[in-house]
Amino acid sequence: MKKAYLLLADGTLFEGKAAGYEGCSIGEVVFNTGMAGYQEVLTDPSYYGQTVCMTYPLVGNYGINFDDGESKKSWVSGYIMREMCEYPSNFRCQKSLDAYLKEQKVVGLQGIDTRRLTRILRNSGVMNGVIYTEGHEPDEKTIEEMKSYVVKDAVKSVTLSETEVHPAQGERKYRIGLMDFGVKYNIVRELCKRGCEVTVLPGFTKAEDILAAGYDGIMLSNGPGDPAENVGIVEELKKLIASGLPIFGICLGHQLMALAINAKTEKMRFGHRGVNHPVKDLDEDRTYITSQNHGYAVVGDTIDPAIARVRFVNLNDGTVEGVEHIGKPIFTVQYHPEVCPGPQDTSYLFDRFLENIDKHKGGQF
Template identity: 55%
Template sequence: MKSFLILEDGTVFEGQNVGSTQDVISEIVFNTSMTGYLEVLTDPSYAGQAVVMTYPLIGNYGITPDMESKKPWPMGYVVRELSRIPSNFRSEGTIQDFLQKNNIHGITGIDTRALTKILREKGTMNGLFTVNENYNLDEIIPKLKEYHTGDVVSKVTCKEKSILKGNGKKVALLDLGAKKNIAKSLNERGCEVVIYPAHTTAEEILNSNPDGIMLSNGPGDPKDCKTIIEEIKKLYNSDIPIFAICLGHQLMALATGADTHKMKYGHRGGNHPVKDLATGRVYISSQNHGYVVDTDTLDEKIAKPAFVNVNDGTNEGLSYVGKNIFTVQFHPEACPGPQDSSYLFDRFIDMMGGEK
């Protein structure tokens, strides 16, 4: 069956449909990872978006148990070629079946290189997935321009508190759309992780007397999280060590008076070099974000840049002055390189006073 991806600039791509046949409008972004497509599909940070995979062949090792959440979140999925027969002893099925089962509109057989070039040159834009060959651009384009992802954090966060048992430090994890591996990375270091829904009050978290607080990754525009930012202000004013990742990093910056802005096309992939400004060491990082902290708006008495993106010079982390708080834009719980940044979890453990 034919399927079409229509961009808000009027560009139309024609391919073959896989998965759902329902019409879907979403923000179109691209990811440069060569592997890890299942982690991409199940990353809550993609809620409200559709993902274009730049690597030309996707699905060769099938669907494995390596999911970052209980369900996939992208509204659409675009690839050049899907592997018809996956080869992996851990495979539990094909991407085609996975997209169909989870009602995600997928397109294969289009020129993803050309599509990515458009998004790089013109910036991220919205698009419509449809199997209707009689589409009307004059009707569709105004709808595309009106689309906004909105409050997607409320859609992806957990519904109730849960606990991952451990014998070490007690960490309160605010789930803004947390990838499973964040709690796992803490738990592997002995921590008891108490996972809270995104709209939990600061008072409830602080009254539980945690040794540390983790603010997770998540989707959408950080400025849409107004009530959460107010609660994070209260967490900042406590003396409890805080470690924040991705959206959590942006929200802590907003809570302390800095600003964020939308990037032209964002950072999404497993190959982004970031430099630790304290040591000069460069790490290969996994990233998924479309917004960035504006370092020109930082109050140097409150926070200082701690990491920088080697490719474009954008901020990748902050260290807070006089506070046991540090935040990063990238994903230290992922493993994109041989010297990846999981040591940041060890730094967080040290901030909490080390092992009990």
């Protein structure tokens, strides 16, 4: 087995063994603390432009199947593991992780001290890095490119180019327009199983076209990159807010909605990526364990209290985890209520979204 390496922007070098596709790949190095769900991580568009280090020491033990992906392909720039299981064992397994990484041309690295790497990222913050397989060593130009690397045009790179319609399971009760900023399939599934016909719209769809379609409610998806980069989308969201339609935003959708009410976002030191983040509902004085994947956060004290209020906060660092608009059927959350695998206690938020639609139809908003 060939050697492989990770070179960080601060000059730290890790030596390990090659995994997956052989080559050289630049990305923003981040870590995920989930004990399971590596297939969902690999296929989550929110990881576009990032090299993901899994902190759980054994990855790939239940293989890859054709049902659990969150999109049609892998979006990560690179993948780092302590140990990759070469002989997966699960009745649903249809291929090995190694085979999948090769198929998706994801450069992988295994056999390094992932705990040490995670500590570096926690202490110094996320930083750029280059993974390369023996025989694919980066030249000086590539190293300079790595050091100056910035994730750009993220939503443009992952969003749909054409509209997709997903039928409701059973009787159709609602028509939902879902803006795709990097949507995960499970958001669509959660809506469809509740009787929603879901039209997935390209992320740059104009508000006028969305409103003309006559949807009962608007869903804003997760996605990658710096939310402040999406100036045009934010302007369209301002029009959707003014329409009074029920809106539910998740992750990047939450951040973009905050920008649309003139709040601010900021890049976090190392972000939240995993399935064990405690979030408190300030209204109900109740704490949920949630799944998260984000590197930016809404700055709470920039939210105008006349427009919206913070309802959910992270109990680890106090960051904003959810916002509720005053007098409008609009709310957003930073975490993922649709997650699989992971805690599913907050899936009730989809029901709350549909309740808002019913109230809006009944003239209660």
